[in-house]
Amino acid sequence: MKTIKYELADEYFGKVAILTFDEPDSPVNTMCLQWQDDLSEAAAQVLRDKEHIKGVILASAKSTFFAGADLKAVMRLTPADAPRAYAEVERVKKNFRTLETLGVPVVSCLNGTALGGGWEVALVGHHRVAVDDNKTQFGLPEVTLGLLPGASGVTKMTRHLGLMGAQPYLVEGKTFGPREALELGLVHELVSEASELRGKALAWIAAHPSVQHPWDAKDYKIPGGTAASPKIAAALSVAPAMLKKQTRGLYPAPEAILACMVEGTLVDLETAFRIESRYLAKLMTGVNAKAMINTFFFNMNAIKSGQSRPKGIGRYKPAKVGLLGAGMMGAGIAYAQASKGIATVLRDVSQDKADAGKAYSAKITQPRVDKGRMSLQDQAALLSRITATEQVADLAGCELIIEAVFERRDLKAKVTQEAEPLLAPGGFFASNTSTLPISGLATASTRPEKFIGIHFFSPVDKMKLVEIICGKATDDETVARAFDYVQAIGKIPIVVNDSRGFFTSRVFGTFVMEGAAMLGEGIPAAAIENAGIQAGMPVGPLAVLDETALSLSVHVLDQTRTDFSAEGKTYMATPGELLVERMVKEFKRPGRAAGGGFYDYPADKADKSARKSLWPELKTLFEKADVAWDINALKDRLLYRQAVETARCLSEGVLTTVHDANIGSIFGIGFPAWTGGAMQFIYGMGIDSFINRSDELAAQFGPGFVLTSAVKDAIRQHQPTY
Structure with missing residues (x-):
């Protein structure tokens, strides 16, 4: 097997089959076709060893547990491939069921993130042990890519949490960390280090020689009841209309997931699995899933990995950034910077206006303080990073200065010439203009190669995008630094060339x-x-x-x-x-x-x-x-x-x-x-x-x-x- 290592380990209580996922030449494990073939072989091997094994462990050799489906393969599907897609996902589930129904305990050792198909792999285990790391994410976000969790995710999550409880995690694609998973009963134990996973798994296997999933028990009932239960039926009667209002009928995946959940509770487990597979095959071969996978996975990863950033230039994060103009835009940028630990000088023509700009950060953080999501100390620390001033001299030593004044060339030229000399050695200057060509604005600069457009969108605290505009003279180092700055404040950078109105x-x-x-x-x-x-x-x-x-x-x-x-x-x-x-x-x-x-x-x-x-x-x-x-x-x-x-x-x-x-x-x-x-x-x-x-x-x-x-x-x- 190329993607799964099969080991039969001798333990003090007997033999344990260990399946370690390790897709070659890939940073993560995926449900690629080779893995599907290997899973069939591994399941067959476990069946052959059934009389000798006391348990099964599912583990990963990667830094994460399992990433999910092979999305490039999905992008190549056409509507004519729907029968094949259905057959492939049915084969995966058949192998899952082989492992689940052996009569011996199966433990999933979650050393890191398990999303989408990865979480469905994790759900194969009767017992799930995870490393307690707040960076780890679990869940089924397929809906965000126009898909549904069709490798048993819809059926199992609904049977774990009930129709109402599972909706946020299926219809909305909400993800969760190890501690929330423990509270939900989706993870059973937490450990502090990955090295502890195997020991915990072996101990649980030794203590539970014969187990099954809850839904395989004869007396099992879905939490809260099925779709036929009066209380559930009443809630579900309005759910499709509410969902249609949200999606406007333009997103087939949420509606398919809700239908799959409801229909699945009215039939036996195997039929529910088939319903799941049919819905998934239709979505996988449709236009909407391809569009959303292309953009929200491949395009977004292209940006995150810096494909639009000039190569060969070291990464950068400014320690001190100045802002000219404390209006809604400048105040929003100040908050975005301060929330990421960047010292900010917020300058306006009067101290009152500068103070009002700083007060914006207090205003938008106060609801979080009131709800206990942010401490008073953290709020105070954030505000302490913002220096509100009317003095131009306070900008001295800033590595980046961004002007966010009114859209007038003469005003922008004036503040550029006033503030630019105060930049730290090697610093650069940016305009937040939304329409005026950068090359024209750069004529006010003594160093046009260090002048660039950094176009924020309002309101800054909510809008994720920042458009970086290269002037005719802007050098690669300045573009790279602007790109890194945008990522450092948690925004999504796109890079465009200069023109009237740029791109957006x-x-x-x-x-x-x-x-x-x-x-x-x-x-x-x-x-x-x-x-x-x-x-x-x-x-x-x-x-x-x-x-x-x-x-x-x-x-x-x-x-x-x-x-x-x-x-x-x-x-x-x-x-x-x-x-x-x-x-x-x-x-x-x-x-x-x-x-x-x-x-x-x-x-x-x-x-x-x-x-x-x-x-x-x-x-x-x-x-x-x-x-x-x-x-x-x-x-x-x-x-x-x-x-x-x-x-x-x-x-x-303008776009490249x-x-x-x-x-x-x-x-x-x-x-x-x-x-x-x-x-x-x-x-x-x-x-x-x-x-x-x-x-x-x-x-x-x-x-x-x-x-x-x-x-x-x-x-x-x-x-x-x-």
């Missing part, structure tokens, strides 16, 4: 302006907003424009016109931009913060029952009764427009990788996660189908949907293979 703001702009253009065409505002939500965006385009401020969009438009004029060009505003400009300049509707935009907002902000509502005048001013529209076409326009612009960014070199495109689009601008991101949306649709539909939309709705030959080539060249 540029693509985000197409979403909101397409929505505004639809309104200008006479389509009802409510239909536009619903189309965005039904497509999977967090909110509709008009609501987003209100939140970010229509006046800011007009400011960006004015700045763009000025920039084009300075270059001897004329900027042709899009229909959406012109409508937003009218909303601000003609109808005096600048956005939520200034009282209202596309929506009216309740006067009493404390009244939680009051809701915003679309401004009634939109119907009078823009809606046209004779305009025909189709909700599916509206959804296509909102998604395709963003995907086309993303492909253009890839073609132009598909993983930055997918992760950036989901975590930065809320592109629907069910698609796997803006580029994966294209590949999931099929390149030819996407091009054909884009051509149809271009013919109807204009140049925003046009794909040039260069863009089509870029789409094909960057298509991932597995």
